Amino acid sequence: MAEDIMFDKDKLEAVLKRMIDAKPTTFKEAVAKPKLNKDGSPRKKKSVQKMDRPSPQG
Structure with a gap:
């Protein structure tokens, strides 16, 4: 498994509550x-x- 990601639990809970x-x-x-x-x-x-395109008929 890759490196563990550290986070601030209080900030996460505040964002989720909002x-x-x-x-x-x-x-x-x-x-x-x-x-x-x-x-x-x-x-x-x-x-x-x-843009003006020339007509297909010439």
């Missing part, structure tokens, strides 16, 4: 929230630019 006590969110609620950058500012949505 997760259990948190109100569940629906998919629509999760998608409605803007995604954030690492610095906390909202991310801009990527825009896709359509």
Whole structure:
């Protein structure tokens, strides 16, 4: 077996308690929230630019 992983039991229990006590969110609620950058500012949505393709008929 690989090396044993050491962890702080109190911190783990605190995180688990917070997760259990948190109100569940629906998919629509999760998608409605803007995604954030690492610095906390909202991310801009990527825009896709359509390219003109030549028609297959020539």
